[in-house]
Amino acid sequence: MSKIGNIPVNAQAGKKRTNPLAGVFDELVQFCQSRSMFMLHYCTGCGAIELPPAMTSRFDMERLGIQPMVTPRQADILLVTGYVSVKTLKRVILTYEQMQSPKYVIGICSCTVNGGMYWQSYATAKVLNEYLPVDVYIAGCMPRPEAVIEGMRRLMRNIEEGKGHAWKDYFQRYDYYLGNQQHLFGDDWQTPTDIIGEARHYGLETEQTYGEHTRILEQHQQPLEPHKMRIKF
Amino acid sequence: MRPENYQLVALPNSDEYELFIGPNHPGIEGNYAFKLKLDGDRVISGKADAGYLHRGFEKLMEGRLWIQNLAIVPRICVPDPVPMEVVYSLTVEDIEKMEVPLRGQWIRVMQLELSRIASHLFTFGGHAATTGMYTPSYWGVADRDLALDLFEELTGGRVYHIYNIPGGVRRDIPNGFLDRLSDYLDYLETRQNDYDNLLFTNQVFVKRARNVGVINQEQALEWGVTGPNLRATGLAFDVRRDDPYLIYNELDFEIPTQTAGDCLARILVRRDELFQSVRILRQIIKHLPSVKGPVRAPIPNPLAWNVSMGESYCRVESSKGELAYYTVSDGGPKPYRVHVRGASSMHAVQVLENMAVGQRIEDIAQIMFSLDACPPEVDR
Amino acid sequence: MSTITELLTELFLMPLIAFMVGLAMVLMLRKIGARLQRRVGPPLLQPIFDIVKLYGKDTQVSHGLIHDIGLVMAVGGYVAAEIFLPVPGMDGIADKGGIITLSYVMMVPSLGLALGVGQCANPNGSIGISRALTAMLAYDIPFIIVVFGVAAHYQSTSLVGMIEYQQAHQWGIFEMPLLAAAGLFALQGMMGKQPFEIYVAPAEIATGPMVEMSGKYMGGLFVMQTFQLYTAGVLYTSLFLGGGSNWFEFLLKIFVVVAIPMSVAFVFPRYRTEDMVRIMWKWPVMAALIGIAFVL
Amino acid sequence: MNCEEINLWLDTLLAEIEEIEVTRKSERRVRVDVPASSLPALLELLKGKASYVHLSAISCVDWPDDEEFELVYHCWSYEAKSLLSAHTRIPRNSAQEFAHYVSVYDIYKPAAFFERDIYEMYGIYFESSPYMEKFILTEWNGPPPMRKDFDAEQYVNDTFNWADYHPQWLQELEEDGGGIAVRPEDIRL
């Protein structure tokens, strides 16, 4: 077991695979990943109103193996359902970083692409993939449940074909994403997750992982101390 | 700088601790947060934290033409968008002294009531889910979806209808729409028994909801509670009847009330209200064919429409409570100021904060859902 | 040699069968829910997809050794329980341990979970586990009374013996209807289904104990769930429905047994903790005690 | 108390409060203009004597040309079924960080929400209001955004980037001598 930041991690990733069946095994895992997607239950914007229909009886996403999960740790997909205000964006990033790889982001509605109808708004972030790598976009304002399901199926196809790797991009070009985040949130922005450590851990670090923005981060970073907590039973 | 919601806080030297519900939490309606200070599982105090859905609507509206704002107003309350469009149109019509043709008014009321049904069905599911019963939310959302199908047929949009326009509505109703609406109402009435058995008379649910989140009439008036939440405390007040707009004074409907003021009373009021809406819609189905004429009064070219100088405060009864817009025009092509008094702006913040004190942690989500608070109305 | 090999084979096969049957039960659970909720529900292999997916996650966050041990205890406890549960043709060590051991073994997973979750330092998890332990306390009282009653009735603590007795005479459910009813109640609590679902409560405490579980830990919980459903079903079948003389009968019985609490779960909300305790200590305990009185 | 009595009572109010101006806009809508100093007294009377127990909203309008903020208190009477909007104007104090006014929280509890909202959006400080702190805009560092002198569009253009599209069809058009002619931001009305 190793540690990323102060969170201990077990992972096989990055290990040399010598097993001849590794390829078959990987395909099996990919297949299962594409058919079992846990969706984070986070209504960031108004597009969230079309998710209940998509999840419930009428359009029943569970047919595709998609079910809502309530914590980021358990989720595979982060649905960004529409505009993200700057305040929400911080939480979205935190949430995203807490999710376990492989993880996928789906950008729903116009707003995630180019600001949507809130393009004049001082409070919302405009282009989502500046801050997070996005796997699939679904057009609409907001997209109907059928369109959401079509988007999910596109993601399924991508995963099955081994194409959905946007999450790796976050490690590989962390400096870019961090730079955009800092531009919006200020230089003292930091999250509890040690992305660089994680990138190193997975062997996903590239030249673009580091840069001026990560240096700024290092200056401000404070170690996260878990708080002691007691609960009266 | 880390957002505080992600730190776990233990208060020094005591058994008290803080817990964050939201913004990413299934027990919160929408993207909203509620900070709790707890002693064991009893709430000492609660503090609402809004702004996650803040888009600066009021600022946006000042930067857009009068008619362009139609597209953004429904976004202020996603589950129940029609009252937003209507009340905005009402203020503009009031300032311009425009008369909406009768047929347009009837169609508006039809939408408003259908929207109320859709919204309440949504709320039932949400409320039930906070008590651990998920089946009503599956049913409710699916039944609401049938209403959305009707909306789609009527307005061309499932959720955001953008169908009301200052002066009336954009198009006339399609052929055979009233028959399909009538079928839907029949269907809803056949479902009533299922819902009653599953939810409203479910012993366990009643036990969970009764005497939880009690607010009496005096407190309700003091804290500015409106809508079904006020009616659940025994005051039969409804903007539709007491400050009538459109053609509501020609319609025959009751104002359901309860006196207990707890979660159960609130959901029962909503249930009765849903079937009152069915009753209103039946009257509309009967009358609408005999109301002839245009559906909308002509408006000037929207690109160059200077609404005359003036101000207007218009209110409607949305499914969440009293919804009001204060619109000021300086005689220009864009609104000078639009103030949105969201129906939930009281419920989700001060009322919830007050109600939470002394409650158990397992009831907080239920209280929030039973108030039917809609966070985007708070954030705007 | 044959007995040892046979035993070892049985010890290996019994958890494996439990797992397979448990997966089918999970599927059934979801299908029942889907049907009541008027929808289609997941595909047939969904439980397997979920578990393989969770084990195939790249990141696996652990919260320390105790966390891991807790999970091992949770799964291990049930795996251990499986070998105390006789199935047609295989008795494992059921005749040796008896029902008392089984009852103790079945507490291990909850304690293990409590241990593991406590390490996560997530308030939701802590609240959840405190509720879970309370819930355990609540359903264990009637459960233990039922177990004692049954044992007293059959004059045996061996499940194998009980099954043989029932197959020879009459099903326990007909001889001790009150105890069977109380047992069904306890079963509902044991499976953590509504109205006794308070410790998961996604809407309040974000699935409680599971809140910090992810990747293979979550997968472990999913595996645990399969064992849990299986254990509950087989135990009840063995106590009251005469076990199974052949596989078809056996499987039919356990699936029917498990289907009852599952169906009930989808039409009820959850009780509050104290309500749950009150209910559990009132009706099932009363029924069980009266049942014992009849038995004795 | 019915509508006529309210009207009568409002007339007597004219005598009680200085510089008050009452306009009846329709059967259920009354507009009252009062100087800032008399407003709390008016609201006190409205709630205490005239059954206007429900504060529907407090709206703020920025009038930079007049160097004033207009505050509008919308009060509703459940008994008289009439909505009274009390308008008052306070100086804008552009030079200072905040304009100041008094809170009516002790008269109407809902005022706390609206006062906090106005505090955030317009920078008006309400003395003795219970929550004079950030609520919606906790993570906003700019000026109060609803003020007319805050140019949101400018801010957005300075802060955010826009998506950069180069679809195939556009490239083909550009090769033929066409391409983007009028961008939407060029012709905003």
Place this chain on the structure above:
Amino acid sequence: MKKIKYEDIGSILNPLKNLQFFARKPVTEPLGPRPAAEIYRGFHLNDMEKCIGCSTCQKICDNAAITMVKVPHLKNDPVNGIRNLRPAIDYGRCCWCALCVDICPVGAIELSREYVHTCNGDEVDSYFMLPQEKGMHGTVEEKGWTKTETNDLLDRHRQKMGEMAPEERVDNFDEIVDGFTPEQAVLEASRCVQCGMCHDSCPTHMHAPEYIRAIWKGNVEEAVEWMYETNPFSHVCGRVCTHRCETACSLNQTGLPQGSEPIAIRWLKRYAMDAVPHERIKEIAASKKSATRTGKKIAIIGAGPAGLTAAFDLIKQGHEVQVFEALAKAGGMTRYGIPYYRLPDDILERDVDVILSMGVKIQYNTRIGKDIAMEQLHKDYDAVILAIGLQSGRSTRIPGSDHKDVHSAVELLRKIGSVRDDIKAEKDPGFEIPRSAVVIGGGNVAMDIGRSLARYQKQQYGEVNMTITAIDAMENFPADDVEIKESLEEGITIIPSRGPQEVMLENGRVKGLRTWKVISVFDDDGRFAPQYDESDEQLFEAEMVIEAIGQMAETDLLGEELTEQLEWQRGRIKVTEDGATSVDWLWSAGDCVNGPDVVHAVADGHRVAESINEALSVER
């Protein structure tokens, strides 16, 4: 409805009744998109042929989602109201409100029922698309939200302009239309969608969108400023312009069930000019005048719109300008060709006065070639502009057309115009008014003379007996529709599709006009070659026949030498685009080179002034 009381607690078994749903079919829809509703608001469609590129959709779009893209292979013809711009939609902004559909003046842009579009994270480009007939993915068969009469947002109909009733106006020369009231003007201006077609189609490219918007804002002075950028004859153009802008106007659409009338751009111009005090107009005009003097002298022959516009421009640029006018007053055809009821003299006087106030000098009653030789001008001035207009009418040359009672329309109009100089009598034009007359021609001149004479007839004989006949079919009459309508109202008979064959004489007096029915006017190649149906002969009895079939210039003032030096083209002086003739000091402008129309003349004046200014600056 079953009531539930608060106190009711159902049986614990009640919820279990819902286990019946095991036996009910699920309500789940099959996977895959359902067909959307009939008026669903899905992705955009655009009829590329119907779309006129007016970019109104772009202006209404609340999300700034529409970019106008130039599509080179499409028709670009602003004069007929078509541009090759087409809307491209950014689905990263669009909210499917369909306001673009509702406002589209032609109903080209529509929404489809298609609603599924997904793409991978790196394919965001697909969110920006140019809608076509087949939609985003080329698969759309059915339209969704389209334009109907009900959801049309544009105000399609003009403000009613007050005007005199036919019986009131027919016996006098008072101006017919009242002009807009301020309220009407604002409302009319508010109909404008600011597409700029009018600007592109106007010969002198007046800033119509800008001044219309200024009028809408209530700022008439700003409107006048915009007008003086391009047109010193705004008063005149506000009344008698041929308003190509209104033809090109996006709102000038046929084929819509609700009908659609163009913005009354001309009347708005007139309104703004009338609303601003004359002195203020002078100031506005003067404010543009250059402070520096170039010392160059330019002579302009003819004080018509072209000449005076050139004079106005040149003096603004600091040159010294001298205008020579053969007649007693300035204005050219606008004074001597357009009847009083359309353009009162005092209005024209104001335009001329503004130009004079800039410092332009006019020498009246000076005929070049007679009083001053061209050579003299060449010597005295750095440049000369020939802006003499078209003074004489063309003749049909049919038998009998040389009779003294067969007149050319321009000539008569000039007589009428001259008489009015001293307002001694509106009632006496200085020639004998016929009791009955027939006008040959279907243009505005024909209408002018017909209506003028009709007024005299009414005054003198108490009844109108006037026939206008032309070779064209009614719908192809070159005259404005309004003119035709008003003529008919005033009791004039208009008989289309008649080819004049002979002026019938009897006892030395004109008896009437013999005509044949026209079968076709042009041959297959589009050349003028009328075909007649000789069996359908008709005789119009009249005391006077007036020919109004076109005008020509009298160029004898040039002198023989110069005439030979110049290059000619089909009887007109050949000029470059800038109006320069083949002689380097001589420019030519106005009707004599470029069509009979005030606004063209003004445009010509600008062009020539620009050209001269350039030529002179190069010299310097």
